[in-house]
Amino acid sequence: MSDDRYEVFAIRYGTVAARTRRENFMGLDPHETAPMPIDYYVWVVRNAARTIVVDTGFDHVEAKARGRELLRLPREGLGMVGVDPATIADVIVTHLHYDHAGTLDDFPQARFHLQETEMAYVTGACMCHTALQHPYSVEHVCQMVRRVYSGRVVFHDGDGAVAPGVTVHMLGGHSKGIQCVRVETARGPVVLASDTAHFYENMEAGKPFIITHDVEQTLRGYQRLRTLAASPAHIVPGHDPLVMARYPALDDRSAGIAARLDMAPRA
Ligand SMILES: [Zn+2]
């Protein structure tokens, strides 16, 4: 594989099985109580030249506080695909929500790629409002501030390059400075949407997730995802259990845990 094409994995580390549709979409009728489980992922972008981790998940403390089921620590999931977090040089943090920016201490060598807008937002006046604080953990934010001061945060402003064939793109919407990740693969560019599209249905039906900073930006983000990816089948939503159903498992042991996103999904 050439230096600028990658294997891409989704690693499922958490879940909430007892979740309903009305908890996943804006503006749904309170009676929409059909089950709609949500999964939690981190991602790996890898080739012979480098390995990049996308997002760092949460730990047992955060899982307990928020009533989430932690299936395995993100570092344990990474270990299952042969990635040692202690050796990782580059971590892309799509946004600073609690389920994407915990366990930073497990990446002692890493530089963290983050949008300047997101860092300014989570350390600014908006965080005086409890409603806007809710998806963030002040501990995670403080840990990232320390990394700013120690020179371990790489700030991007809009579109940015992380490595040959790996770029980030700020879409906003769900959080003020959320970015997606575009990765060149053998099947063309794959886009890790993270929370710019939690579920396939968010994009396909134009229905934002229930936690949305800016509806207009969210809807524009769905359009941008389509322009960044080779096809709709190259966009990987950030929390959809269908990702594990549609993509091949890495190996026999990792069904439901690690999926190959650089391979074509089942329709
Ligand atoms: Zn989020």
Ligand SMILES: [Zn+2]
């Ligand atoms: Zn999330």
